[in-house]
Amino acid sequence: MSDTAASALTAGATPDAGPSSGARRWLVPLALLACVILSFFDKISVAVLISSPAFQADLGLVGESTKLGLLMTGFLLSYGASSMFLGFLGDIFSPRSCLYGMLILTASIMAVMGFVDDYGLMLGLRVLLGIAEGPMFAVAYTIVKRLFPPREQARATMLWLLGTPIGATLGFPFTIWVIDQFGWRASFFAIALLTVPVMLLVYLVFRRLDVSTRSPALQHSDKQHVPLATHRAATGRLLKRWTFWSMCLFNVAFLAYLWGLNSWLPTYLVQDKGIDLDQAGIFSSLPFIAMLLGEVIGAIVSDRFDRRALMCSIAMLGAGLGLAMVLSIEGSNWAMIAAMSFSAAMWGVGAPNVFALLAKATPSDVSATAGGIFNGLGNFSGALVPVLIGALIVATGDMTAGLMFMMAMAFLGAVVLLPLVRRY
Template identity: 55%
Template sequence: MSTLENNTAPVEARGEGVFTPETTVRWAIPLSLLACVLLAFFDKISIAALFSDSHFQQAMGIDFDTTRLGILMSAFLLSYGFSSVLLSGLGDKIAPLRLLTGMMVVWCVLMVMMGFTHNYTLMVTLRILLGVAEGPLFPLAFAIVRHSFPQHLQARATMLWLLGTPVGAAIGFPLSIWLLNTFGWQSTFFTMALLTIPVLILVRIGLRGVQLEAKQAPTQQSQLTRRAARQELFVSTHFWMICVFNIAFLTYLWGINGWLPGYLIKGKGIHLEHAGWLSSMPFIAMLLGEVIGAWLSDRVDKRAAACFISMAGAAIGLTAVMHLDTPLTIIAAMSFSTFMWGVGAPNIFALLAKATHPRVSATAGGIFNGLGNFAGALSPAVMGALIAFTHSMDSGLIFLVVMATVGCVLLLPLLKRY
């Protein structure tokens, strides 16, 4: 599971790692991270499958209180965002395998505790703790890939572990519902806890020997270098422009995830029995976009341009959707939009790697991921408010188009440099 490709790239700039003709690229690294992201995504969404289960509601003592049920997801998202920003620096200080092992053990324990919980307040608390424990995952995965792969392979390596999100949604919801209907609500938590064991074994094998820096005791000079890199990061205009672009990027993702089925049914009059399978097509297109976008961009190495084209294409697709009437053309335009978004998903991390110092990879990734998820998570609520105010489903898509346009404008100064 280790060596699949020889890397003949020259030494990377800015301390990205020394890659010589003898250096081997270990594709087991992103595959291990993929398993981790899948597991974490299962843990995130397992609670959503329980919202309509009367036994779970009775156990929590809340009946069908949509506000309190929603808080179970919102509590996780808020703590996840805070943790991604505030704890991401741990990835720059603690060995990746040690940190990731500790995180996964905490996930496992928390899922077991949720399975035994019959108190709403305690369940909310455990969801908050789960968000804190999962927050550093994406920044850490970004840092590991950055230090383990040369730039001409980073988008493909990033794409491999990013696929954990769409694949996790495709597998996690049916799995959780089957467990719920077959064994009861507690089984969803216990099964996720059990899945931690094989994934942890895979991670221990796939990430062994991975280091973000050379194996040497920290010196005063290295500490000064890291401190200087952090200061450079916080005053970097380009870094903050990329972070704001990511807000627009994730606003699209959360908005589509929240409102696509409703838009097809209420906004376009597509019958409910058809919307089920039709609404899955754009997400399949998104996955294909991630794969193709990663491969093309690694060959061209124009990360900012790839992100710009991705977001512009997504906006154009949504604009077309609003002007079409037949179900097949609507889905085709929506699928084009999500495909184009998918093209940019692995490239935005590669763009971040180009624009930031390698010594603060986890810190940069944490701020980038945390801010994006904070703002992106508000997208469904903003779209809902706009739809209620205007009495038009199209107003939600217009909001996404405007955000995409803002993101594209922000990237204009970066196109030539990155």
């Protein structure tokens, strides 16, 4: 047996698993990338819609800012809960089947939204959309863990994680264009239709994979799913690991930085630095470009040295130091944004390593469960960060309070993984 084939079998694939061996296996994270990009189209569509006068009028939401905000909040809360409590399905059933199910459900929900005239029904459908999409990251992480050897997992993870910034970058102009040309209802139908080519891509890539690549608990069994009792016992062992909860705490700090940057960077540039809105738009994009570069560099370096915890800790230390430089710079907006971009790039270095660390430090038979809890807790906490930063700014009357909070979370993330550095 060749080394490549042996690696594929070790990762959980069968000898004839197609893309799991050789260069073709890299089609797997690219297919997952398409799924993540599409899921971000679903997420952000409402962010564009709530600014549409026609959407507000048709649903009776003119002047109802709180109700409009609930369309996003309802999604985020259900998304986090679903990630935590439904991610285990990827351990019990084939992750491939879970992926198909999520795509079909999200496409159906988006299509139904295009016909809705009632706010309550729209809110309910947004909650259902969050439930349907919640396990996405856990399932994607599980597939990569089972198909790729440890020395390649950061790069494979980086490829599908890039769907987050790419989805946001493409999703906003696409949704705006569709609404301008065809109306707000067409935006839901368009995203539902985009699911068809994504599903076709997923089918073509995964059709020859044995995703026995199911749970390792089924490798020597003719059963099609893991008994619940077996999974409960494995989950109990996972929840007793202090290393797992250390990684969860790190992810809370990690996503707190990201949500803070996403929510408050433009406001900070305009209100605290006095930059005009047009220039603030350009300045706001530079840290995220740097973040993308950091993700690529972090994946390559980490796969070479396989020091996942160390890379994550260094990334957050660098992100915190970059924010400290931002707070110390006066008189030069370009120097300030360069420091902010350095901070974001260092955060990006950690991004592909987060799930690679989780894969290295948790058992394979509960990988989707671990990924779901890990991602769900991080998103729950992260969703509170914009509100918390806003409260700090109101309480202190100073925009820098938000940056100081993000800096503190970055340093917390760097410290919490130190006990894991030598082992992982």
